[in-house]
Amino acid sequence: MRSFMGRDILSLKEFERQEFFRVFEIAERLEPIARNRKNSDLLKDKTLVTAFYQPSTRTRLAHEAAMHRLGGHVTGFSDAKMTRAGDFYQESIKDTVKMLEFYGDVIVMRHFQQGAPHEAAKWSSVPIINGGDGWGEHPTQILTDLYTVLREKGRIDGLKWLAVGDMRMRTMHSLGYALSQFDCPITFVAPPEMSLLPEYKAELNQLSVNFREADHVEKAIADADVILVEPVVQPDYTKSRDERAGKDVGMTPANYKITRELLATKAKSDAILLHSLPRMDEIPPDVDITKWSRYWQEAFNGVVMRMALLALVLGAVE
Amino acid sequence: MRSFMGRDILSLKEFERQEFFRVFEIAERLEPIARNRKNSDLLKDKTLVTAFYQPSTRTRLAHEAAMHRLGGHVTGFSDAKMTRAGDFYQESIKDTVKMLEFYGDVIVMRHFQQGAPHEAAKWSSVPIINGGDGWGEHPTQILTDLYTVLREKGRIDGLKWLAVGDMRMRTMHSLGYALSQFDCPITFVAPPEMSLLPEYKAELNQLSVNFREADHVEKAIADADVILVEPVVQPDYTKSRDERAGKDVGMTPANYKITRELLATKAKSDAILLHSLPRMDEIPPDVDITKWSRYWQEAFNGVVMRMALLALVLGAVE
Amino acid sequence: MRSFMGRDILSLKEFERQEFFRVFEIAERLEPIARNRKNSDLLKDKTLVTAFYQPSTRTRLAHEAAMHRLGGHVTGFSDAKMTRAGDFYQESIKDTVKMLEFYGDVIVMRHFQQGAPHEAAKWSSVPIINGGDGWGEHPTQILTDLYTVLREKGRIDGLKWLAVGDMRMRTMHSLGYALSQFDCPITFVAPPEMSLLPEYKAELNQLSVNFREADHVEKAIADADVILVEPVVQPDYTKSRDERAGKDVGMTPANYKITRELLATKAKSDAILLHSLPRMDEIPPDVDITKWSRYWQEAFNGVVMRMALLALVLGAVE
Numbered sequence: 001m002r003s004f005m006g007r008d009i010l011s012l013k014e015f016e017r018q019e020f021f022r023v024f025e026i027a028e029r030l031e032p033i034a035r036n037r038k039n040s041d042l043l044k045d046k047t048l049v050t051a052f053y054q055p056s057t058r059t060r061l062a063h064e065a066a067m068h069r070l071g072g073h074v075t076g077f078s079d080a081k082m083t084r085a086g087d088f089y090q091e092s093i094k095d096t097v098k099m100l101e102f103y104g105d106v107i108v109m110r111h112f113q114q115g116a117p118h119e120a121a122k123w124s125s126v127p128i129i130n131g132g133d134g135w136g137e138h139p140t141q142i143l144t145d146l147y148t149v150l151r152e153k154g155r156i157d158g159l160k161w162l163a164v165g166d167m168r169m170r171t172m173h174s175l176g177y178a179l180s181q182f183d184c185p186i187t188f189v190a191p192p193e194m195s196l197l198p199e200y201k202a203e204l205n206q207l208s209v210n211f212r213e214a215d216h217v218e219k220a221i222a223d224a225d226v227i228l229v230e231p232v233v234q235p236d237y238t239k240s241r242d243e244r245a246g247k248d249v250g251m252t253p254a255n256y257k258i259t260r261e262l263l264a265t266k267a268k269s270d271a272i273l274l275h276s277l278p279r280m281d282e283i284p285p286d287v288d289i290t291k292w293s294r295y296w297q298e299a300f301n302g303v304v305m306r307m308a309l310l311a312l313v314l315g316a317v318e
Numbered sequence: 319m320r321s322f323m324g325r326d327i328l329s330l331k332e333f334e335r336q337e338f339f340r341v342f343e344i345a346e347r348l349e350p351i352a353r354n355r356k357n358s359d360l361l362k363d364k365t366l367v368t369a370f371y372q373p374s375t376r377t378r379l380a381h382e383a384a385m386h387r388l389g390g391h392v393t394g395f396s397d398a399k400m401t402r403a404g405d406f407y408q409e410s411i412k413d414t415v416k417m418l419e420f421y422g423d424v425i426v427m428r429h430f431q432q433g434a435p436h437e438a439a440k441w442s443s444v445p446i447i448n449g450g451d452g453w454g455e456h457p458t459q460i461l462t463d464l465y466t467v468l469r470e471k472g473r474i475d476g477l478k479w480l481a482v483g484d485m486r487m488r489t490m491h492s493l494g495y496a497l498s499q500f501d502c503p504i505t506f507v508a509p510p511e512m513s514l515l516p517e518y519k520a521e522l523n524q525l526s527v528n529f530r531e532a533d534h535v536e537k538a539i540a541d542a543d544v545i546l547v548e549p550v551v552q553p554d555y556t557k558s559r560d561e562r563a564g565k566d567v568g569m570t571p572a573n574y575k576i577t578r579e580l581l582a583t584k585a586k587s588d589a590i591l592l593h594s595l596p597r598m599d600e601i602p603p604d605v606d607i608t609k610w611s612r613y614w615q616e617a618f619n620g621v622v623m624r625m626a627l628l629a630l631v632l633g634a635v636e
Numbered sequence: 637m638r639s640f641m642g643r644d645i646l647s648l649k650e651f652e653r654q655e656f657f658r659v660f661e662i663a664e665r666l667e668p669i670a671r672n673r674k675n676s677d678l679l680k681d682k683t684l685v686t687a688f689y690q691p692s693t694r695t696r697l698a699h700e701a702a703m704h705r706l707g708g709h710v711t712g713f714s715d716a717k718m719t720r721a722g723d724f725y726q727e728s729i730k731d732t733v734k735m736l737e738f739y740g741d742v743i744v745m746r747h748f749q750q751g752a753p754h755e756a757a758k759w760s761s762v763p764i765i766n767g768g769d770g771w772g773e774h775p776t777q778i779l780t781d782l783y784t785v786l787r788e789k790g791r792i793d794g795l796k797w798l799a800v801g802d803m804r805m806r807t808m809h810s811l812g813y814a815l816s817q818f819d820c821p822i823t824f825v826a827p828p829e830m831s832l833l834p835e836y837k838a839e840l841n842q843l844s845v846n847f848r849e850a851d852h853v854e855k856a857i858a859d860a861d862v863i864l865v866e867p868v869v870q871p872d873y874t875k876s877r878d879e880r881a882g883k884d885v886g887m888t889p890a891n892y893k894i895t896r897e898l899l900a901t902k903a904k905s906d907a908i909l910l911h912s913l914p915r916m917d918e919i920p921p922d923v924d925i926t927k928w929s930r931y932w933q934e935a936f937n938g939v940v941m942r943m944a945l946l947a948l949v950l951g952a953v954e
Contacts, residue, residue, distance in 0.1 A: 065421035068391035103701035383739035
């Protein structure tokens with residue numbers, strides 16, 4: 001297995017099976033630091049650079065929190081408008097990275113353009129972590145999800161997945177690549193206009209991912225061990241925030257919605273329900289206190305996973 | 319007295335008399351760290367999360383500075399627009415808090431909605447500090463003011479207060495609740511449309527606060543020991559910043575303005591003048607170097623007070 | 637030589653020759669910390685306050701990164717819109733500084749108004765570092781450039797400079813003042829409407845700076861040892877970012893452009909090429925891998941220089 005030290009985390013397509021387990025092992029080892037709420041000294045002498053060209057709460061803050069839990073420093077930008085790089089100069093990724101690499105020891109980048117972190121990695125002397133690149137991938141999120149499954153179910157292999165949402169989204173891409181390394185059949189449920197793209201389906205077939213598609217969660221939930229949900233209702237960007245107020249919610253069609261009643265009547269009693277959040281109404285709040293819900297746990301694990309990745313790429317764990 | 323460890327700081331209505339003095343005692347103990355400009359290690363292993371849904375300079379930075387003075391870490395957001403929580407998803411406070419609680423060990427929240435920090439506290443496993451909630455309260459500011467009085471005058475009981483400004487503002491609410499625990503008569507001076515709301519007056523009466531109202535500072539300044547001023551001229555939000563430039567200032571009516579001349583001719587020679595700033599022209603700059611002015615000292619104490627609160631709710635002082 | 641402890645860094649006009657060398661000596665001493673990517677403890681107990689009234693990437697992050705490399709804390713604001721100071725209150729520099737001085741131990745300020753950091757320094761009890769003030773100066777950038785020259789060429793005296801760009805810009809002002817302390821002839825090349833202002837020329841003459849002007853880089857590049865480039869094409873602010881997309885680039889007239897061909901045919905083989913970045917097209921990307929290019933090194937030195945300045949004004953180096 002290749003060492004993680006100095007390595008970029010760009011795509012889960014590059015991850016081999018034992019590398020997943022290596023990451024999970026380190027996450028499990030570092031987890032007590034987060035659980036006990038006692039920041040350690042592991043990365044005391046390192047700096048994380050956040051390069052967020054799009055606003056983000058969870059991904060940015062989970063990385064920052066992870067760095068703080070390991071005693072490290074954080075600098076960077078959380079919105080391209082706050083930098084000259086993102087504004088009128090429309091500076092190239094190369095020029096930006098040839099500056100950022102000197103401001104810290106690892107860079108986490110979110111970018112509206114697919115492939116931007118890969119371009120950054122070409123020029124950077126420090127590891128680049130992909131914090132979400134356009135329609136591309138979101139590897140750290142799916143690593144978090146798999147780790148949550150491992151912690152909650154004790155294993156990954158042999159579990160059946162149901163994924164609901166917009167299949168063109170980056171998390172779904174990372175999920176497919178990840179499952180190619182495990183024995184996990186998966187059913188995708190999405191509105192027709194948001195279904196898996198043909199080229200991506202071809203890729204999954206080539207990777208021998210055992211997948212099928214369904215048009216309603218009711219038809220696919222019964223034998224699912226892991227239910228991963230993303231929004232299918234997207235904000236209407238043609239309207240201002242005020243015009244949109246209250247109008248973007250409450251509209252997820254039943255086909256793509258996981259209600260408490262559906263869970264109670266159709267789901268396995270030991271299935272677990274994941275959502276990277278934020279949500280619209282695809283999981284109503286009354287599901288939160290049911291036995292299926294694991295998305296708060298997932299949020300906690302999001303910090304633990306980033307601790308593991310930072311410690312690994314910075315060579316702080318043997 | 320209840321322990322402060324793990325406790326939310328939401329409202330001064332919940333503070334008992336000896337709890338104020340407990341906070342002041344810790345503030346006084348930690349003050350040398352700030353005065354000597356030498357950050358300590360007291361909260362080295364803790365992280366503060368700033369959740370500011372509205373821009374703020376003093377409240378946010380005073381908390382951040384306090385955390386740094388105690389050697390701690392800081393993460394969070396300083397503007398809701400920079401997060402997905404505050405933008406199109408209009409995520410619920412619950413969903414946001416069930417994420418933020420894992421990013422650190424205490425959360426300071428400013429929100430445009432009254433009661434938002436209270437809602438956050440319902441869901442959070444870590445203490446919530448109210449950094450100002452709409453028209454609600456601003457407890458850490460008034461604790462700063464009371465601590466400033468204690469440090470400057472050597473006592474709180476028996477001093478007469480004059481409060482000038484918009485009485486519908488959150489600081490005034492916190493002030494009234496706080497004074498209910500001390501022997502401090504207070505006179506409120508405000509424009510009629512900004513005077514104390516009837517329900518709040520009823521509340522102050524029920525709490526046995528010794529208050530009266532006056533329509534001009536001249537009628538109330540003579541026997542005041544503490545003069546607390548807030549702006550009555552509010553920015554005209556219907557105009558852009560450029561249109562407003564220079565037009566929002568210089569307009570405070572004499573009734574609500576503390577001039578150098580007024581102080582020299584009418585005020586007690588040992589009265590102290592407080593203002594949480596920023597100001598319009600309600601205290602002209604030529605007052606700054608007079609013996610009455612204490613607002614710079616108040617800014618310093620703002621850091622000390624947040625150091626005390628953070629250390630207390632995080633259980634770092636016995 | 638005056639001590640740097642507690643001193644403001646406002647203008648290079650105030651710097652004497654041996655003070656430059658003192659700064660360079662400290663930079664060279666601290667450089668290994670940055671090169672080895674191992675944050676130290678030198679400023680562990682200090683806090684840097686960033687007061688950026690205009691967006692900036694390099695200047696802000698280089699200061700933050702430097703503070704982290706020295707183990708220190710950072711707080712502040714990166715955009716005036718995110719503070720109440722910069723928004724509707726249009727708070728005076730004095731009022732803002734009488735707050736910020738308590739939030740940390742040194743303040744770096746970028747302001748759209750020339751002289752704002754000088755005004756801040758009048759009121760501050762902690763050192764102010766000028767991070768760029770309108771058309772005024774940008775001392776830390778030019779210190780970085782001179783340090784880069786020293787490191788790359790082994791000396792500063794006796795080298796011939798060529799400066800290309802908008803001569804009304806703050807970096808050019810700082811450059812002129814700096815060169816008055818060294819034996820460095822300089823040629824300025826700028827479009828007529830961006831040439832040196834008469835009052836600034838008079839000042840340079842008074843300071844005995846050996847300068848001349850030329851209208852084309854071809855006429856001045858042959859004997860240059862140091863070529864410092866800034867953009868002459870400015871973004872068209874009358875257009876939105878989207879309207880501008882791709883239209884602001886590719887338009888630098890040949891007179892002010894340093895191409896690979898020009899370097900290969902006309903420049904000294906050991907000349908070095910500096911640019912503080914971001915760039916438009918005044919240095920095309922194919923120059924990056926030539927022997928002349930030193931702007932990535934300059935970016936690295938930008939962190940080292942700020943480490944030196946922070947350590948000096950905070951009295952952490954003897």
